[in-house]
Amino acid sequence: MRKRNAVNDSCLTCVRCGNKNTIFRNAGYKKSDGHIKDIWCFKCKDKTPHEEQKNDYGLWSEQ
Incomplete structure (x- = not known):
């Protein structure tokens, strides 16, 4: 039987354009608020x- 890992979702906000992305991390690898991660932004078309x-949960709510 396959082991299932608990995951947490985190919202990543692009520093350049403000676009929001959601990523999922294993529960044991939580990062603190304000942690900076360089990933591809599909609005900026660059690694930011x-x-x-x-x-x-602002990603799903009306703003």
Whole structure:
């Protein structure tokens, strides 16, 4: 039987354009709020720094 790992979702906000992306991390590898991760931003069309925010469900809510 396959072992299932618990995961947490994190919201990453692009520092350049403000676009929000969601990533999933294993529960044992949580990062603190404000952690910077360089990933591809599909709006900027470039690899840009993204700031991590926990439990930010603004991605699905109306703003």
